Amino acid sequence: MWNIPNQLTLLRIGMIPVFVVLYYLPWGWSHIASAAIFGLAALTDWVDGYLARKMSLETPFGAFLDPVADKLIVVVALITVSYTHLRAHE
Secondary structure (H helix, E strand, C coil), X not given: CCCHHHHHHXXXXXXXXXXXXXXXXXXXXXXXXXXXXXHHHHHHHHHHHHHHHXXXXXXXXXXXXXXXXXXXXXXXXXXXXXXXXXXXXX
């Protein structure tokens, strides 16, 4: 169960709070850094899928958690950016 693809999926979930914290830091480059974290998460999504199929490491846990992790980070990113946009127009 704790193979490399599953660990990458868990890492992607762990990147979510890092993304949010970086986004809200009062630095000029914080949005770029959070975008880089989002891009790194996308890369880990591709790598974990590739490794799972190439090395036959597919598990029921990974099949469940991978799409959940994808949706979590996308939803958090959408909420974060939307909230910032709404606050800017108050």
